[in-house]
Amino acid sequence: xxxxPIKTVLAPVAGWLILAASPWLTGALGTILxxxxxxxxxxxxxxxxxxxxxxxxxPLGTLVLxxxxxxxxxxxxxxxxxxGGPGTxxxxxxxxFAAVMIILNGMVGLCLLxxxxxxxxxxxxxxxxxxxxATLAAISVLTLVLPNYTTSTAGPTYSSAQLxxxxxxxxxxxxxxxxIQTVRHRDYFLPERAELSEDAxxxxxxxxxxxxxxxxxxxxxxxxxxxxxKLSPALEAAxxxxxxxxxxVGVVIATIVLLPESLAALRAARANRLQTSLxxxxxxxxxxxGLTIPTVALVAIAFGIPLSLGLDPKGTVLLALSLMVATLSxxxxxxxxxQGVVHLVIFxxxxxxxxxx
Numbered sequence: 001x002x003x004x005p006i007k008t009v010l011a012p013v014a015g016w017l018i019l020a021a022s023p024w025l026t027g028a029l030g031t032i033l034x035x036x037x038x039x040x041x042x043x044x045x046x047x048x049x050x051x052x053x054x055x056x057x058x059p060l061g062t063l064v065l066x067x068x069x070x071x072x073x074x075x076x077x078x079x080x081x082x083x084g085g086p087g088t089x090x091x092x093x094x095x096x097f098a099a100v101m102i103i104l105n106g107m108v109g110l111c112l113l114x115x116x117x118x119x120x121x122x123x124x125x126x127x128x129x130x131x132x133x134a135t136l137a138a139i140s141v142l143t144l145v146l147p148n149y150t151t152s153t154a155g156p157t158y159s160s161a162q163l164x165x166x167x168x169x170x171x172x173x174x175x176x177x178x179x180i181q182t183v184r185h186r187d188y189f190l191p192e193r194a195e196l197s198e199d200a201x202x203x204x205x206x207x208x209x210x211x212x213x214x215x216x217x218x219x220x221x222x223x224x225x226x227x228x229x230k231l232s233p234a235l236e237a238a239x240x241x242x243x244x245x246x247x248x249v250g251v252v253i254a255t256i257v258l259l260p261e262s263l264a265a266l267r268a269a270r271a272n273r274l275q276t277s278l279x280x281x282x283x284x285x286x287x288x289x290g291l292t293i294p295t296v297a298l299v300a301i302a303f304g305i306p307l308s309l310g311l312d313p314k315g316t317v318l319l320a321l322s323l324m325v326a327t328l329s330x331x332x333x334x335x336x337x338x339q340g341v342v343h344l345v346i347f348x349x350x351x352x353x354x355x356x357x
Contacts (some may be wrong), residue, residue: 004051004212011037011044012216022230031234039256042072045220046261055204063182063283068217072285073257074295080191080232080253081296081305089306092296094250096206096289097144097315100136100353102254103285104322105347107262112329113340122274125235126333128181128188132282135177136289137292137323139170143293144319156310160301166274167297171174174290181283191275195342247354256283265275274335314357316348318350 010356015037018025025033041105049068077095081088115122145165152159159164181189197208239248261284268276300307325346329339 004216006211007040008044008047009216011040012219012223015041015227016219019226019230030035031231033349034092034227034230037139038224038231039229041220041223042144042256042259045072045217045224046264048213048217048220050264051202052210052217055210056227062109067287067291068221070179070284070291070293071221072224073253073288074292075221076228076253076257077296077300078226079229080236080249080305081299089205089308090246091250092269092292092307093144093309093311094247095253096250096292096309097319098251098254099258099288100140100285101322101347101350102258102319103288105343106327107258107265107281107284108278108326109340109343109347111265111281111340112263112335113337113344115272115274115277116335116340118270119272120336122272122335123333124275124278124330124335125190126331127185128275129278129330131177131180131188132247132286133178133276133323133327135173136285137327137354138290139173139286139293140319140323142166143170143289143309144153145316147308148316156308156312157306158309163297163301165305167294169213170290175289177286179237185340189275189279191273202244204301209218211342229273237295244355245357258335278330314353318346318353 022030022034033057045068049064053064064307073095077092080091112122147156147158150158150162154160185327235252236246239246250352254298261280265277265280280299296307299305319331325342329335329342
């Protein structure tokens with residue numbers, strides 16, 4: 001029977017205890033404890049998702065992890081939107097764009113660099129990656145670029161009807177991709193035999209361990225939602241005090257949420273399991289934009305919160321460059337350290353121009 005690490009069991013418990021004691025935990029101490037509990041709950045949630053993933057196998061395993069991480073990101077964004085009101089009109093855009101850039105350039109770049117440094121050249125299935133990139137390009141442009149060119153409303157926004165339509169289309173594209181990934185063309189996303197043989201040595205968790213992991217995963221997600229609401233004023237105040245652009249809030253949120261998954265993808269790449277790494281990375285990007293945008297669109301329409309989705313010209317150029325380079329570097333089914341360096345350079349440019357616009 002698989003035994004869950006004690007720290008992953010204690011993390012959600014500690015989170016809920018800190019929330020219960022929040023009336024008495026004020027000031028810097030309360031903020032530090034809440035932040036530590038939030039990070040611990042995120043890490044624990046991803047671990048429990050990995051336990052469930054190991055039970056259900058590939059490619060469903062990486063899908064479970066991607067959706068779990070996206071749920072965490074969605075609740076963080078929605079919590080901040082509802083708490084902040086009109087002042088958070090660009091938060092969803094900044095966070096989703098940050099997640100796409102972190103995944104396409106930071107996560108993929110590190111995986112290609114680390115895997116190429118150890119194994120010189122790595123291979124993966126082209127068909128699954130191409131399907132993921134095509135879907136990601138379509139959803140990204142429809143949600144983050146097209147709003148700048150519609151005329152029903154002024155500025156980089158959609159009207160309520162347009163927002164609802166694009167939300168439905170994004171969800172439809174993502175669900176269609178899931179159908180391809182898990183049912184009709186599941187073999188496109190399966191690891192090669194070498195990858196499967198490495199994972200076969202670890203016995204899958206028992207039903208009891210899987211059920212416990214699912215229960216703890218839900219507990220972690222609940223703690224993350226409420227801890228995010230508690231920390232949102234401190235996060236925005238810290239960014240403002242540093243004189244940094246408000247877009248940095250989105251980068252911080254995306255970084256916190258994606259860090260555990262990035263580490264999992266990096267470990268897989270170093271172990272010469274690049275197919276698993278790319279399943280994690282591109283699946284996360286698709287889940288992020290395919291599920292987050294419909295959810296925040298629904299919240300914005302229901303609560304009358306303004307939602308600004310269109311990227312500025314700089315962001316549009318970086319998004320287009322990232323999609324183009326990802327399509328080219330992952331087109332052959334073989335990668336080296338060169339592709340990793342190119343992606344990481346684009347990511348460094350994105351981070352620098354976010355802080356120094």
